[in-house]
Amino acid sequence: MKILETLKQPYPCVDLERSNTQNLLYSFVVGAFIAVFLIVFEPFGISRWESDKKVFHLLAFGGVTFGILIFMKFGLMKVFPNYFNESKWTVGREIIVNLTVLCLIALGNYTYAGSIHLFPWRWYVFFWNFAVVVALGVFPISFNVFVKYNRGLKKFSEPVALGISKEKKKSEILLKAENGKDTLSLKAGELFFLESADNYSKVFFKSEGDLKQELLRGSLSSMGNQISDESIVRCHRSYIVNLSKTEKVTGNAQGYKLHLLDSDYVIPVARKYSAIIEGLK
Numbered sequence: 001m002k003i004l005e006t007l008k009q010p011y012p013c014v015d016l017e018r019s020n021t022q023n024l025l026y027s028f029v030v031g032a033f034i035a036v037f038l039i040v041f042e043p044f045g046i047s048r049w050e051s052d053k054k055v056f057h058l059l060a061f062g063g064v065t066f067g068i069l070i071f072m073k074f075g076l077m078k079v080f081p082n083y084f085n086e087s088k089w090t091v092g093r094e095i096i097v098n099l100t101v102l103c104l105i106a107l108g109n110y111t112y113a114g115s116i117h118l119f120p121w122r123w124y125v126f127f128w129n130f131a132v133v134v135a136l137g138v139f140p141i142s143f144n145v146f147v148k149y150n151r152g153l154k155k156f157s158e159p160v161a162l163g164i165s166k167e168k169k170k171s172e173i174l175l176k177a178e179n180g181k182d183t184l185s186l187k188a189g190e191l192f193f194l195e196s197a198d199n200y201s202k203v204f205f206k207s208e209g210d211l212k213q214e215l216l217r218g219s220l221s222s223m224g225n226q227i228s229d230e231s232i233v234r235c236h237r238s239y240i241v242n243l244s245k246t247e248k249v250t251g252n253a254q255g256y257k258l259h260l261l262d263s264d265y266v267i268p269v270a271r272k273y274s275a276i277i278e279g280l281k
Helices: 002-007 020-041 054-079 091-115 123-156 220-224 271-278
Strands: 172-176 183-187 191-197 200-207 210-217 232-236 239-242 246-252 255-260 266-268
Touching: 002 091, 020 054, 054 091, 091 123, 123 246, 123 255, 123 271, 183 200, 191 220, 200 220, 220 239, 232 266, 232 271, 239 266, 255 271
Parallel strands: none
Antiparallel strands: 172 183, 191 200, 191 239, 200 210, 232 239, 246 255, 255 266
């Protein structure tokens, strides 16, 4: 079935593209929006509450949402890194995770509401809340994911011809490790790409006709700051690539993919760096 095939298609894991600060801010904004919405509009019978602490309790519901999002982004994503893997992320996983968040928020709200005696602790009350949340969330979430998938697929699957010279440049690059002693000197035309490896950076370069790699202690950002060649750019949180070594560009809903000359390496381009590629069309 076409829907099942679509669920298996690559999809960008936005949470992995954001920094910790951005994820924290996002969680706060969503929680604050929920609290303000409940306070202003008083839906779901809230207008009939009679309590001196009504505003406080509604703020607490926003706090539950904030807490659940923090738990997902800084808890589950850290504990299960293999599941939250960008290269394995699909449309189906995106929908499942969004629905999981909704269910956890429903559980959190049920627990809090029960603790303030908004309704009795009954199993059928919980399942009713659970069913309402899923019923209300599954369709808009699925629709939103499918729309974003189709937009991304259309945008990043368009053919791209890089307007950059493939001629080898003679400018020298000197990369220094954090200790200041280990160095790697090479010509810009020899460098293919750099890959982040925890506290190290892997440098891939052509030497004597073969593609070799060397490990230098230092972050990818620190290595990038030592390179001034305009064709060597950051394209992903884990990669710096020499665009002049790109043979062709393909793409899917996750973003562009750079296929490098004379190698089997394919370098991903994060969506926030896609303007770099589009600017070379």
